[in-house]
Amino acid sequence: MTIIADKSILLVEDEAILALYEKNQLEQGGYKVTHVSNGENAIQLMKNNESPFDLILMDIDLGKGLDGTETATHILNHKEIPIVFLSSHTEREIVKKTESITSYGYVVKNSGFTVLDASIKMAFKLFEANELTKSKKEHLETVLHSIGDGVIATDRDGKVIRINPVAEKLTGWTHEEGVGLGINDVFNIINVKTRKKVENPVEIVLKTNSVVALANHTVLISKNGSEFQISDSGSPIKDLNGDTKGVVLVFRDITAEYNVQSQIAKQANMLDNVLDAVIGTDFTQKITYWNKAAEKIFVWKSEEVIGENILNVLKTNFQMLSNQQVIEKVNLEGSFIGEAIQQAKDGSFRNIEINLVLLNDESDLPIGYIFVARDISDRLEAINQIKESEAKLTQIIDSAMDAIISIDKSKKIVLFNGAAEKMFGYESTNIIGKPLDQLIPENFRSQHDKHIDHFGKTGVSRRAMGALGQIRGLRSNNDEFPIEASISQISVNGESLYTVILRDVSVRTLSESKIQKLLHEKENVLKEIHHRVKNNMSSLFTLLTLQAKSQENSSVQTILYEAAGRIKSMIVLYDKLYHSESVNGVTIQEYFPSICSEIVSIFPKKVDVNLDILDESIELNAKLLSSLGIILNELITNSMKHAFTEIQNPEIRLCITKIQNVLFLEYSDNGVGIPESVSIQNTPGFGLQLIGMLVDQIEGKIRIDRNHSPKFILELTI
Known part of the structure; x- marks a missing residue:
């Protein structure tokens, strides 16, 4: 509320009597009044500011010098103060001229004190209201300039009408440059992930007439191309009637916060992994x-x-x-x-x-x-298992029949099991830490050290028992004894650890010597038996051959030759066994050529033998070869008896092949062929019956192939 007693008025009036009258009325109304007669004095008085005034009553016509409107203009350039014009003029253009300078009041002279007082009071109220509005505006301006957020205001068409300093910094547009531009020209935003343009919040507010917030992951692209992560909101600016007059957009730079959150998210993701x-x-x-x-x-x-x-x-x-x-x-x-x-x-x-x-x-x-x-x-659990394994390993090592000794790189003993204690006569507590040489005879030590050194350089992790050869050990009582050894090495913390397994072969060496002697004696006895059997069968063969030659009956002669052939096949086998390195086996390459030629040679007729035997050396046992020899004897005898009666150049063929583990023997001749009536399964002849029985005995198969060159084919799994 305006208190008149506190108000001081400067009266600018060139008419002295009128000025005195007006001053008197105003003072009676409770105002403090100072009078000057011209504009120049009024301006000087206001500049000196010796007597501050709350209002100026300004006459428009001031005689010589500045008039009232000019004086008011000068004063208002110096200080903001309410000015009420006094004039006897009522012309519209004069009143309008004063309104262009200030609009606190225009009073026609001689209107009476009541009108003047009311105009003065109204001027005070208007000035107070303007000052309050101005103060609020200045406060808002200060807030807009000092606020940490960017603020952009637009009109109802989305045109920029205000940009605060923070918004200037983030957008790159100054207030002067941005005013009048469309919001999308100044506030250019995209999605950080898709890099696509985002709908401007101002446009959304104008469409929906409601407050909106910006989506996450929004980037503001500045005029110079810089990018800022931002969050914002847009609100409508409404008048007293609730109509939207524009939009205020408030946004802030959250780049650092976004980076921190991203880093936190990454760290959280890392912690989750x-x-x-x-x-x-x-x-x-x-x-x-x-x-x-x-x-x-x-x-x-x-x-x-x-x-x-x-x-x-x-x-x-x-x-x-x-x-x-x-x-x-x-x-x-x-x-x-x-x-x-x-x-x-x-x-x-x-x-x-x-x-x-x-x-x-x-x-x-x-x-x-x-x-x-x-x-x-x-x-x-794994540690407990390891401990259990270590305990079991210790028990195994201690219960092993062989001596187990481990040495370090300096060849000092670090492990000495129970068998080693028994073998060498030392307690483990007394030998641990001692050099391995203590267990080796002096004349073997140098050689043994070289073996271990060479083994360590080769990088080989283990060697089989006996790889070190027959070496000698030295017991605690200085007795030497033969031992067989294997050695292995492992790396523990970068250092080599050697483990030697030793076996006392004293008894075994003696036993092996006896066994070798017995085997040699047995081999000699066996060869002698072979020799005697061969000699006895040779005697039988000779007798049968002589008996056959002395016979005039051809049938009897043939029977004797067949019997001699069967014995001959056995003679050949025993001869091969006698000369073979293997006591119980002969290769087919050694046996079949000999038996074929020997059996053919029994008969008077000269017949060529054509052999095709595979290169792979295959050794068969004596029992199997004996049966095969008799089968071959029967086939050759049949050829000699029946096939070559009218053949000029008789020939017998034997082909032996092998497919996987099956041996194939193909027998044929170039004689008259095999009659259709002849078969292995149904034959009255003793020879073919014998062949069938022997093939069954050796679990083989035999058939007659009459296609092209007729032949007997024997299959035998070996």
Whole structure:
């Protein structure tokens, strides 16, 4: 409310009497009044500011010099003050001229004090209202200039009418450059992922007449091409009637925040991919973070435990300390590493290795804890298994029949099992740490050292028993004895460790010597038996041959020759066995050529023998060869008896082939052929019956192939 007693008025009036009258009326009305008669004095008085005034009553006609409107213009350029014009003029153009200067009032002289007083009071109210509006405007301007967010205002057509300094910095457009431009020209935004243009919030506000927020991952592209991650909102500017007159767009640069959040997201993603459980809590142990590994190890889902006390969620028993002692230790020292048993959601227990760290803020004040937990149940089980394996290995080594000795790179003994104690006569406690040479006769030491050194350089990891040859050992009583050894090497922490397995072969060497002697004697006896059997059969063969030659009856003669042939096949076999290195076997390359020629030679008729035997050396046992020899004798005898009666150049053919493990013997001649009536299965002849029986005995198959050149084919699995 305006208080008149406090108001001081400067009256500018060139008419002295009129000025005195007006001054008197105003003072009676409670105003303090100062009078000057011209514009120049009024201007000087206002500049000196010796007597501050609240209002000026300005006469328009001031005589010589400046008139009232010119004076008012000068004063208003110096100071903002309400001016009410006094004039006897009522012309429209004069009134309008004053309104272009100031609009606090225009009073026609002689209108009376009531009109003048009302005009003055109205001028005071208008001035106070303008000052308040101006103050608010200045405040808003200050806010717009000092606010940390960018602000852009538009009219109802989306044209820019205001850009604050932060918006100038982010968009790259100054207020002067941007005013009048379309919002899309100044505020250019895209999606950071798709790089496609995003609909401008101003356009959305104008369409919906409501407040809108910008979508996430929005980038503002500045006039110079710089990019800023931003968040914003758009609000309609409405008049008193609720009609939208424009839009105010408020946005801020969140690039640093976005980068931090992205980094946090990456770190969270990394923590979700680690195998260890990572759990974050506040200073009261309430869970604030729970990664994927924690879910897997403890079965609890993140959403189930966030906000819960970790000691209530995971029942934890440390090995040496209580939970409270662990927390106190962390608060004092900053961290704790130890092992504990924790119970999961399903009631099962986990052996956990825990790294607990105190988390401080930027002021080094504690704000929480980080728990890094690793499930070591499998590791502890593996360690127990290793210990069990080591115990079993120790038992195996100690119970081994052979001596087991390990030496280091300096050839000093580091392991000496029970069998080694018995073999060499030393207790392990007395020999551990001693050089290996103590167990080797002096004349063998140099050679043995060279063996080990060479073995270490070759990089070979093991050698079979006996690879070191027959070496000698030295017992504690200085007795030497023969031993057989194998050696292996492993690398432990980069250093070679050699293990020698030794076997006392004293008894075996003596036994082997006796066995070799017995075998040699047996071999000689066997050869002598072969020789005597061969000689006896040769005598039988000779007698049968002589008897056959002395017979005039051809049938009897043929029977005797067949019998001689059967014996001849046995003679050939025993002869080969006698000369063979193998006591019980002969190769087909040695046997079949000999038996064919020997059997053919029994008969008077001269017949060529054509042999085609595979190159692969195949040794068959004597029993099998004996049967094959008799079968071949019968086939050759049949050819000699029946095939060549009218043939000028008789020939017998034998082809032996092999496919995988099946041996094929193909027998044929160039004689008159095999009659259709002849078969292995149905024949009255003794020879073919014998062949069939022998083929069954050796589990073979025989057939007659009459296509092209007739032949007998024998299949035998070997």
